Amino acid sequence: MAVAIPAGVWLLWKFDPNAAGNPFPPCMFYAFTGHYCIGCGLTRALHALVHGDVVRAFSLNPLGLITLAVVPLMMLWSAGWQPRWLQPFMRVAMEPRLWLVLLPTYWIARNLPWFPFTLLAPT
Incomplete structure (x- = not known):
């Protein structure tokens, strides 16, 4: 990861x-x-994120960017770093049922041709 992440950012x-x-x-x-x-x-x-355009990055894949922020927290939580203030959030984020519902729902919603679902399309 020490090589892959900087290489990916460079690309x-x-x-x-x-x-x-x-x-x-x-x-x-x-x-x-x-x-x-x-x-x-x-x-x-x-x-877009590497170039500092957070708004554009979020418009292209909002769930991807949210997940990009949450996954490192989940990894740290699983590794034993469990601050009390993060417990309510992690109780929800670490629940597999959340992801089993959220991911397919997002997948379907971003393909619906009506507003506001069209905002989820990566255009």
């Missing part, structure tokens, strides 16, 4: 996923179905 800084000929693979699910998956827009969101 996202150096190459624009929106430009032709970039080294990032396209979303295979979108290519085959024409529908957005849970991760669609995440590469472009991370590119």
Whole structure:
């Protein structure tokens, strides 16, 4: 991870996923179905985040950015760092049923063609 994360940040800084000929693979699910998956827009969101554009990053994949912030906390919690002030949040975030409902719901919602669900599409 000590090499992979800086290398990924460098790639996202150096190459624009929106430009032709970039080294990032396209979303295979979108290519085959024409529908957005849970991760669609995440590469472009991370590119925007690396360049300091948090609003654009959030507009491309809001759940991805929220998860990007929550997963390190979950890892630290599982490793034994469990401050009392974080307990109410982690009780919810560490519940598998939350993710089993949230992820498919997000996947379906971002493909619905009506407002406000169209805001979840990575355009």
